[in-house]
Amino acid sequence: MKKLFIIAAAALLNTAAFAQTTWNVDRAHSKLTFTATHLLVSDVDGEFKDFSASIVAAKPDFSDAKFSLTANTASVNTGVDQRDGHLKSADFFDVATYPTLTFTTTGVTKTSENKYKLNGNLTIHGVTKPVSFDLWYRGTIASPMGGKPDAGFQITGTIKRADFNLGAKFGNAMISDEIAVKANGEFGQAK
Template identity: 40%
Template sequence: MAKTKWAIDTAHSSVEFSVKHMMIARVKGSFDNFSAAIEADPTDLTTANIEFNVDAASINTRNNDRDAHLRSADFFDAEKYPSLSFKSTKIVKTDDDEYEVTGDLTIRGVTRQETFTVTFEGQGKDPWGNEKAGFSAEGKINRSDYGLTWNAALETGGVLVGDQIKISLSIEAIKEA
């Protein structure tokens, strides 16, 4: 199959993350607004071009005060850096439907190379004749690498917010006409 253009069906996709809180539990959140420009043969991602953008202000942890703090200069500084972006630079097939996708991740004006495990979940037509493809992606980054260093020490030792962020994407893409 040839490379074709795909867009994200945001109604059937999600961008989620989790981080350790108080060194004992995980707090989960998501971003509500995101988009992508994808040129790919879904059955062979090794030649794909993937550009992904996330609206930093769309962060949602189900707590308004925490979300406001995460949008502030202490964390994402969403007013100054309105988007988080990823652009693929290298894709290696590691199993039948699995890939290591490496690219440039930019958060808060800092760009670093990161690798995510991407799984091709399948492809088919919806009831209206639209060609769809499903993907999932998992990865981990260190928030301090991107200048997200705010924290508070705990009386019992350790810190309030962990450094490692687990990222999880579930993507349903729609073939562009």
């Protein structure tokens, strides 16, 4: 009987492992953005144009999702070349030393229908900190181009510049310490 239990448990674990599905970001339909307040009166938006992301999940509601994201810090774009150059410098992202920022999931907690708390580790400027974002699972549809399905997500939240030693010379009155983060992602199931 004990042997039968061990065989059944091994079969269940194998089934669970095979049930995990990988989803890759569709960059043409996804965006990674941020907003900072300048001089306490004006919001400045930016984005990272070069990034990759994937999700691994076994449950159809993505309640067990593991997100992984890497963005090229040199791809930061606010629409103003001089500001972008400053953001790439050692004052902020220091892209020569820290060419990427990364996020990996440590846990997902359901808060309501299709809404979750997404917890993970964010690494920027060589500093890794735990962060928590709001995650909205927008649904899964059959791909209009045929083939595998697509799933949509929106992630929102705030991080603090000071936590990652970004722009330490510039106080909150010049550039807000709190930076709003928003990511809209469309992910295709891996083939």
